[in-house]
Amino acid sequence: MTTVKKQSTKTVLSARKLTKVYHTGAIDVWALRGVDFDLYANEMVVLLGASGSGKSTLLNILGGLDVPTEGKVIYADHDISHANDKALTRFRRDHVGFVFQFYNLIPSLTALENVALVTEITPDALDPAKALDLVGLTERMNHFPAQLSGGEQQRIAIARAIAKQPDILLCDEPTGALDMQTGIMVLQAIENINQELGTTTAVITHNAVVGQMADRIIYLSDGQIAGIDVNQQRLPASQLEW
Amino acid sequence: MKVLDRKLFRVLWTIKGQVIAIAMVIASGIATLVMSLSTIEALEETSAAYYERYRFADVFAQVKRAPEKLTAQIRDIPGVQTIQTRITRYTTVDVTGFSEPVIGLLSSVPEDRQPNLNQLVLRKGSWLSSQATDEVIINEPFAEAHGLAIDDVISLILNGRKKPFRIKAIALSPEHIYSLGPGMLLPDDQRFAVMWMGRKAMASAFDLESAFNDLTLTVEHQASINPILDQLDVLLAPFGGISAIERKDQISNWFVMNEIAQQKTMATILPSIFLAVSVFLTHMILSRLIATERTEIGLLKAFGYSQLQVSWHYLKMVVVICLLGITLGSLLGLMLGRYNTQMYADLFRFPLLVYQPGMQSFLLGGLISVAGALAGAMGAVSKVVQLPPAVAMSPPAPPNYQHGLFSKSWVTQWLDQPTRIAFRQIGRWPLRSFLTSTGMAFSMGLIVMTLQWNDSLGLLAQVNFFEAQKQDLMVGLAEPKKLRALHDLEHLPGVMRAEPVRYISADLRSEHRSHRGSITAMAADNQLQSIYDDAARQSVPVPDEGLILAERLAEKLQVSKGDLVRIDVLEGRRPSLLIPVVDTVETYLGMAAYANLTAMNRLLMDGELFQFANLKTDSLQAADLFYALKNTPMVSSVMVKQAALDAFNETLVEHLMVFITMFIVLAGMVAFGVTYNSTRIALSERGRELATLRVLGFTHGETSYVLLGEVTLLILLGLLLGSLVGWGLVWSMAAAFDTELFRVPLVISEATIAWSMIIVLLAAMLSFTLISGRVRRLDLIKVLKTRE
Structure with a gap:
């Protein structure tokens, strides 16, 4: 099955001339060198690049985890690139969902509670059970992380990320720690969220295959955008193979 | 320096906050020990030196009146070395501008020289003139209490006759280190004077020419004292002798020795408690600290370092921390010890002060701390060191949380997620949590014990001064009188x-x-x-x-x-x-x-x-009454209850406040050390979890709550336990201080408990403030990227 979707032109987030320099000791590491980037409403973008290409740095800046050395990030007419810590916290809390390579679940909370952790602090959140339902884990909702497989843990992390109904879902190597089969289940869950809820989604990966399920593939290399591919047809995650 | 050692110091530098906190806990134990032992040593050496230099007598006896020639017989008692006969009398002193009666103890001294025994330390002025009969030497505390100077004049009532005397010198005496007037519980320098006068003047005033009523002597080194006392009693009995006493029963010395004995009790009990708590805490803290070093230990083993080398590396870390604690504690202990000794020296007015702490207190304290800390660390090190490198390098399996008794109950339903995290964390590590609470409980217990002294002394004063005794004055007569003389007193004004x-x-x-x-x-x-x-x-x-x-x-x-x-x-x-x-x-x-x-x-x-x-x-007629009492020859002493109460408050309570402050600081250090370390280690163990929360949009406050919430719960539990521990410590202190002089009533006021809690909470808040600064500085990206 292939999906054809009309490309939205409404910009959710846009970055201009993003530069990030890490000063480590005597040397300066240029992680980003003037990146221009837009994220459109409802789309799914895959950021592809080798290790050190700057993709994680870009994602961190877009998600309000880090601030650029130079350049701007505009979200809903606000420049968040120079916002203070409080404003960034607010931004992450209300608008961004994160999924990490290593799940980062709270070991002392059950699956349901891990999701509720976020819904308790956001207005208009989904019911935690509903969020778990979206990732197909209703039956496991009372299990603790230690009682779940890696794939299940990652799906809970996805449920946790989307339960607040974020405007943007940012996933940093969500399948990096998983085998192919489990990885595909996780990607299906992300695909599902993007399509069912229309959540703008950006996925970082070094696995080129994952790009096939995106609306756009952005190639990063040496801190710069090396190219953008637009998929006319997205491949369903279930059909990916690596 | 070997690379591993360099690593050691760098690690210590990175965790310097914790190192200092642990060192503070160790230091508090060492400080108490060093303070107590060095104070005892100093007090013993100072009093011994004082006694020796000013020839304090070994035996004291009193008679009604004995002829001077009796000394020949006394000198024949085997073992007797030097004899000093003299005349002593209680008398009423009249100080211009002080309406209340003052009692003076008058002792005779040779006109032209220091006596053989119980010599005086002349602080001001010069010795009596050999011919003068109107000169007197007074003791320094009394002089200071009334602002009396050389050549000032005071009036004494000698044998019913009031006579002015010129102050020739101001002195101290080894016999009156603790100068207690008749019927007084505590020294009162305003109302009790010790004075010395020429023998001839006193003999003629009291009709004791060629006679004495007081005898002191020293005995030879090897001589045993009891036979001497017995023979002396036989010789003195016909002259109205009350049985002779040895130095240890002499009132001033008895009090000084009793004070030293109390210090000894304190030196056994308090440092034991502090050291035990600090060893226990060091154990707890170090084992958790080493557990967080698991990956590095695996790595070192993978490189080919032996178990022994790795263990030694970590034990060295413990030793360095201990040494820091011991050094800090020793310095603090020396400071407090010096201060404490100085305070005693001021209280007792030692003319000299020997403060040369021996090494044994430091060695003892150091040994206990190092051994305790090493024992604590050893367990943790050996556990990690024994793991195969591959296992040690991979992170420990995620803690396996399970549904417990309460996890599905309504109690849980009512809690928000961050609070649940705190509760589960405690449930998952019950022993560790309990230890943290116990640590807090002990530091609070120590504060309760310290503050409680005030409660028991307050009760003691209440019972003794208000309930048991309802009189305003107690009047002492120079000698027993027939009951009808009571009427004379009844007819005095007021x-x-x-x-x-x-x-x-x-x-x-x-x-x-x-x-x-x-x-x-x-x-x-x-x-x-x-x-x-x-x-x-x-x-x-x-x-x-x-x-x-x-x-x-x-x-x-x-x-x-x-x-x-x-x-x-x-x-x-x-x-x-x-x-x-x-x-x-x-x-x-x-x-x-x-x-x-x-x-x-x-x-x-x-x-x-x-x-x-x-x-x-009637208090309105107090001035008249005092005037009348001063002029009533049969009255030799007057004790004013209010004055006694004031003296009690001033001497005991003030002295105590210093101790209370010292121990509160030390116990506060322990409370701070426990909270800081528990929280700091929790932060390093759970940094990733907390960073996740921050990324998910939790504010600093909300994130800190997850971390501090758990510790706060444990502190609250610790405060409850602390009341119990406090009671236990108070009980054991009361038992240890149960001397012939007094028994400490076992009372703990609500205020004491409340203050103890507040002090512990303040210490906890200080460490929370420091830790929440660290939560603020959590590097979100780094923590999330690296797999611990």
Whole structure:
């Protein structure tokens, strides 16, 4: 099955001339060198690049985890690139969902509670059970992380990320720690969220295959955008193979 | 320096906050030990040096009047070295501008030189002129209390005649380090003076030419003292001698030694508690710290370092922390010890101060701390070191949380997620949590114990000064008088009631046990001073016959109600009496024995006598009364209850406040050390979790809540436990301080508990503030990227 979707032109987030320099000791590491980037409403973008290409740095800046050395990030007419810590916290809390390579679940909370952790602090959140339902884990909702497989843990992390109904879902190597089969289940869950809820989604990966399920593939290399591919047809995650 | 050692110091530098916190806990233990031991050492050495340099006597005896030529016979007693006879008398002193009566103890000294024994430390002025009869030397505390200077004039009533005397010198004496007036519980430098006067002047004033009424002597080094005392008693008995006493029973020395003994009790109990707590905490903290080093340990082993090398590396870390703690503690202990000794030196007015702490206290404390910390660290190190490198390098399996008893109950439903995290965290590590709470409990317990001294002394004062004694004044007569003399006192201005009391010096014996003290004989209708049970807080009527003993005295003699006690009276005809015990009462102060005045007088067969009178007075006529008392020749001493209470408050309570402050600082250090370390380690263990929360949009405050919430719960539990621990410590301290002088009542006020909690919470808040700064600085990206 292939999906054809009309490309939205409404910009959710846009970055201009993003530069990030890490000063480590005597040397300066240029992680980003003037990146221009837009994220459109409802789309799914895959950021592809080798290790050190700057993709994680870009994602961190877009998600309000880090601030650029130079350049701007505009979200809903606000420049968040120079916002203070409080404003960034607010931004992450209300608008961004994160999924990490290593799940980062709270070991002392059950699956349901891990999701509720976020819904308790956001207005208009989904019911935690509903969020778990979206990732197909209703039956496991009372299990603790230690009682779940890696794939299940990652799906809970996805449920946790989307339960607040974020405007943007940012996933940093969500399948990096998983085998192919489990990885595909996780990607299906992300695909599902993007399509069912229309959540703008950006996925970082070094696995080129994952790009096939995106609306756009952005190639990063040496801190710069090396190219953008637009998929006319997205491949369903279930059909990916690596 | 080897690379591994370099790593050691870098690691220590990175975790410097924790290192300092652990070192502080160790330091508090060492400091108490060093302080107590060095104070004891200093007090013992100082008093010994003082006694030796100013030739403090070994034996003291008093007689009514003995001829000077008796000294020849005394000198013949084998073992006697130097003899000094003299004349001593209590007298009333009149200081211009001070309306209350002052009692003075007047001792004779040779006109032209220092006496052979009990020499004076001249602080100002010069020795008496050989011909003058109107010169006096006064003791420094009294001079300072009244602002008296050389050449000032004071009036003394000698044998009923008031006469002015010029102050020739101001001095100190080894005999009066702790100068206690008759009937006084505590030194009162305003109302009690020690004075010295030329022998000839005193002899003529008291009609004691070629005679003495007081004798002191030293004995040869090897001589045993008891035979000397016995022979002396035989020689002095015909001259009205009250049995001779050795140095250890001399009142001033007894108090000094008692103070040293109390310091010793303190030196055994308090540092033990502090050290035990600090060893326990070091253990707890280090084992968790080493557990977080798991990956590095695996790595070192993978490189080929042996288990022994790795273990040694971590144990070195422990030793370095300990050394830091020991150094800090020793310095602090020395400072506090020096301060403490100085305080005693000021209180006792030692003219010299020997503060040269020996090494043993440091070695002892150091050894205990290092051993304790090493034992603690060893367990953790060996556990990690034994893991195969691959396992050690992979992170520990995620803690396996399971549904517990409460996880699905309504209680949980009601909690938000961050609070649940805190609860589960505690449930997952119950032992660790319990240890943290226990640590807090001990630091609070220490504070409760310290603050409680104030409570028990307050109660002691309340019971002793207000409940048991209702008189305003206690008047002492120069010698026992017939009861009709009481009327003279009743007719003094402002006196509303006068009640007779007689103290009879005696040895109380039961089988081979004996106690030298006195019997308090009171009239049956006594109202002002009653036989008071301090624990039951009620008066017991004066018995018609028989003795009522303070419980401690009954315990010492091992007698109970119905048993007979032999009373060897030490005055008058010195009869030996057998009197039954009719009751016992609990008393906080002293070891009293009470009897009926009429019954005692009958048994002593020397007439209807009394020597002390309790007076209830009209405070409006106080000035007139004091004036009249000063001019009443038969009155030799006046004790004002308010003055005694003031002295009690000033001396004991002020002295105590210093201790309380010291121990609160030390216990606060422990509380800080425990919270800081528990929280700091929790932060490094759970940094990833907390960073996740921050990324998910939790604010600093909300994230800190997850971390601090858990510790706060443990602190709250610790505070509850702390009240219990405090009670236990108070109990053990009270038991240890149960001396012949006083028994500490076991009371803990609500305020003490509340203050202890507040102090612990303040210490916790300080460490929270420091930690939440760290939560603020969590590097979100780094923590999330690296897999711990």
